[in-house]
Amino acid sequence: xxxxxxxxxxxxxxxxxxxxxxxxxxxxxxxxxxxxxxxxxxxxxxxxxxxxxxxxxxxxxxxxxxxxxxxxxxxxxxxxxxxxxxxxxxxxxxxxxxxxxxxxxxxxxxxxxxxxxxxxxxxxxxxxxxxxxxxxxxxxxxxxxxxxxxxxxxxxxxxxxxxxxxxxxxxxxxxxxxxxxxxxxxxxxxxxxxxxxxxxxxxxxxxxxxxxxxxxxxxxxxxxxxxxxxxxxxxxxxxxxxxxxxxxxxxxxxxxxxxxxxxxxxxxxxxxxxxxxxxxxxxxxxxxxxxxxxxxxxxxxxxxxxxxxxxxxxxxxxxxxxxxxxxxxxxxxxxxxxxxxxx
Amino acid sequence: xxxxxxxxxxxxxxxxxxxxxxxxxxxxxxxxxxxxxxxxxxxxxxxxxxxxxxxxxxxxxxxxxxxxxxxxxxxxxxxxxxxxxxxxxxxxxxxxxxxxxxxxxxxxxxxxxxxxxxxxxxxxxxxxxxxxxxxxxxxxxxxxxxxxxxxxxxxxxxxxxxxxxxxxxxxxxxxxxxxxxxxxxxxxxxxxxxxxxxxxxxxxxxxxxxxxxxxxxxxxxxxxxxxxxxxxxxxxxxxxxxxxxxxxxxxxxxxxxxxxxxxxxxxxxxxxxxxxxxxxxxxxxxxxxxxxxxxxxxxxxxxxxxxxxxxxxxxxxxxxxxxxxxxxxxxxxxxxxxxxxxx
Numbered sequence: 001x002x003x004x005x006x007x008x009x010x011x012x013x014x015x016x017x018x019x020x021x022x023x024x025x026x027x028x029x030x031x032x033x034x035x036x037x038x039x040x041x042x043x044x045x046x047x048x049x050x051x052x053x054x055x056x057x058x059x060x061x062x063x064x065x066x067x068x069x070x071x072x073x074x075x076x077x078x079x080x081x082x083x084x085x086x087x088x089x090x091x092x093x094x095x096x097x098x099x100x101x102x103x104x105x106x107x108x109x110x111x112x113x114x115x116x117x118x119x120x121x122x123x124x125x126x127x128x129x130x131x132x133x134x135x136x137x138x139x140x141x142x143x144x145x146x147x148x149x150x151x152x153x154x155x156x157x158x159x160x161x162x163x164x165x166x167x168x169x170x171x172x173x174x175x176x177x178x179x180x181x182x183x184x185x186x187x188x189x190x191x192x193x194x195x196x197x198x199x200x201x202x203x204x205x206x207x208x209x210x211x212x213x214x215x216x217x218x219x220x221x222x223x224x225x226x227x228x229x230x231x232x233x234x235x236x237x238x239x240x241x242x243x244x245x246x247x248x249x250x251x252x253x254x255x256x257x258x259x260x261x262x263x264x265x266x267x268x269x270x271x272x273x274x275x276x277x278x279x280x281x282x283x284x285x286x287x288x289x290x291x292x293x294x295x296x297x298x299x300x301x302x303x304x305x306x307x308x309x310x311x312x313x314x315x316x317x318x319x320x321x322x323x324x325x326x327x328x329x330x331x332x333x334x335x336x337x338x339x340x341x342x343x
Numbered sequence: 344x345x346x347x348x349x350x351x352x353x354x355x356x357x358x359x360x361x362x363x364x365x366x367x368x369x370x371x372x373x374x375x376x377x378x379x380x381x382x383x384x385x386x387x388x389x390x391x392x393x394x395x396x397x398x399x400x401x402x403x404x405x406x407x408x409x410x411x412x413x414x415x416x417x418x419x420x421x422x423x424x425x426x427x428x429x430x431x432x433x434x435x436x437x438x439x440x441x442x443x444x445x446x447x448x449x450x451x452x453x454x455x456x457x458x459x460x461x462x463x464x465x466x467x468x469x470x471x472x473x474x475x476x477x478x479x480x481x482x483x484x485x486x487x488x489x490x491x492x493x494x495x496x497x498x499x500x501x502x503x504x505x506x507x508x509x510x511x512x513x514x515x516x517x518x519x520x521x522x523x524x525x526x527x528x529x530x531x532x533x534x535x536x537x538x539x540x541x542x543x544x545x546x547x548x549x550x551x552x553x554x555x556x557x558x559x560x561x562x563x564x565x566x567x568x569x570x571x572x573x574x575x576x577x578x579x580x581x582x583x584x585x586x587x588x589x590x591x592x593x594x595x596x597x598x599x600x601x602x603x604x605x606x607x608x609x610x611x612x613x614x615x616x617x618x619x620x621x622x623x624x625x626x627x628x629x630x631x632x633x634x635x636x637x638x639x640x641x642x643x644x645x646x647x648x649x650x651x652x653x654x655x656x657x658x659x660x661x662x663x664x665x666x667x668x669x670x671x672x673x674x675x676x677x678x679x680x681x682x683x684x685x686x
Contacts, residue, residue: 034498037593038501038502039431039501039576039577039578040396040428040431040489043394044392044495049376050386051383052383052488052490054473054488055441056443058484084382094395096395096396096397132398134404135404137402137482143397143441143486145439145488155376155377157377157385234382250380337358
């Protein structure tokens with residue numbers, strides 16, 4: 001965190017700091033009535049249902065500041081929450097941000113974080129309506145609450161999948177995980193010999209997937225444009241296996257997923273080969289892709305095939321049949337929730 | 344944190360843990376449509392405005408587990424957020440709880456925390472609609488988001504105070520701070536000689552104010568029953584001085600507060616004398632009272648005097664006159680925002 005200028009947080013104080021960080025924020029959404037600076041935000045959601053999600057990101061667990069620029073972290077912290085709102089078939093409209101900050105951070109560091117956060121908010125049409133900062137004994141703690149809207153009764157839950165539904169996924173999987181492997185490898189090399197610059201050429205896509213992910217607003221819009229209402233939906237933050245099992249558990253059903261249908265990017269595949277990692281494992285258990293996983297009635301196969309950002313990877317079956325991967329070589333193996341944030 | 348039984352969190356895993364902690368939760372409010380277990384909570388606020396507030400509580404900064412039982416901590420963590428909603432003239436309806444937990448905590452520890460949290464929720468009619476747990480490198484991190492309702496356009500902001508308004512405060516001030524001083528003193532004694540039991544007799548009230556505070560739902564209800572709508576309101580979490588200055592800044596005004604009108608409890612006064620601490624300083628700068636500070640038009644003096652839980656302590660004046668305390672000995676001194684959570 002080399003900085004040209006370093007202003008200590010103590011120079012501004014707690015209230016001065018949050019004022020400094022939020023004074024340029026303008027509210028743009030009709031539903032945002034009162035923002036930063038009161039005991040609570042005031043929102044008017046008219047006849048829409050309100051969606052609320054909250055995420056806690058901890059230094060050393062969810063991010064490593066050795067290779068995560070604070071601007072990217074601010075961007076990603078927002079995106080992770082937007083993704084949860086899109087996964088309900090909703091639109092994110094407001095965020096509230098609380099930070100716990102230790103002495104190693106300067107005002108400029110927090111400005112960087114806020115730059116990334118507000119960039120994400122601007123890109124997705126979201127207002128920052130609340131925020132505070134606290135001192136922390138250790139490192140950086142980020143708590144983000146995101147509020148969004150959905151037409152009354154139109155929220156898509158994890159629990160709505162039906163037997164014979166097509167299982168679909170957006171984008172590609174495993175790229176964010178491979179981006180992380182690359183960063184970890186280069187960090188090790190860097191720690192051994194600081195004069196060696198990391199070599200990221202030809203791997204920009206997977207790095208961006210890890211450091212600056214996007215949420216699939218486009219997919220939610222495309223589904224609406226094609227009149228497709230998923231029966232069930234979840235975003236993929238902890239790996240395909242884990243999310244599929246959540247969806248099946250909540251929907252009281254099982255599933256079959258075809259290994260050869262899982263969408264994988266070329267850069268991820270190439271690095272997996274170079275690092276001798278199993279690509280399917282990366283796609284099944286690697287986290288942080290923030291793609292959407294959803295099911296639609298089989299009769300919508302035609303409509304789904306018209307959306308190139310999305311592809312079918314399997315189908316929903318009875319719960320008694322279990323949740324399984326059909327491998328390339330014709331075997332069936334049980335999906336296991338490896339998960340991402342493990343204790 | 345001595346426990347008869349200790350179940351490691353790893354025995355349940357991340358998803359098993361949150362399921363275990365939340366499986367008994369029932370939704371009781373009409374506005375709570377979908378709770379724990381999806382990507383976001385789904386809420387229907389009909390024609391009400393929505394209030395949202397979020398708080399981050401960090402071990403070693405906001406609480407000390409040496410003398411804070413986890414059940415009390417869970418209770419207090421909820422109350423702090425309810426208080427923010429009442430301070431908007433609203434009613435809390437839902438909370439979302441995210442925990443960051445290090446290895447020193449067992450499943451039983453987290454059950455205690457949840458016991459306290461759900462007790463507060465039951466007492467105040469609030470639903471737990473979301474929650475997750477994360478591993479943490481250090482100690483306990485608690486993030487709570489509270490969602491509440493208020494009649495459309497009836498939210499009371501910090502910015503509405505008018506010149507000549509009466510300044511009123513509920514309950515008494517400085518008690519939570521004196522409770523903290525007592526706990527800190529007994530902790531020091533205990534650290535020196537573990538066989539000495541702390542002596543808390545006759546000090547139960549100030550201890551409870553620190554360890555198990557309540558939010559002033561009753562005051563919001565009483566104001567409504569007396570048809571009193573405050574012009575401005577804020578809850579006192581960081582001390583009277585700090586909150587008065589926030590209110591005056593946001594309302595572009597100044598204030599005069601009479602030292603001899605500041606309500607102080609007998610136990611707090613007695614301990615302050617015993618410990619040779621200045622009582623007014625405790626009331627002005629001690630935090631965590633969670634009383635309500637509000638202003639009403641002077642014409643409501645009569646109505647206010649009928650509510651015994653509330654008393655006038657001063658008045659609002661022009662901004663150019665500053666914000667001052669009128670002391671018992673007839674001096675005027677500037678109010679200073681000492682604040683509570685300092686960097």
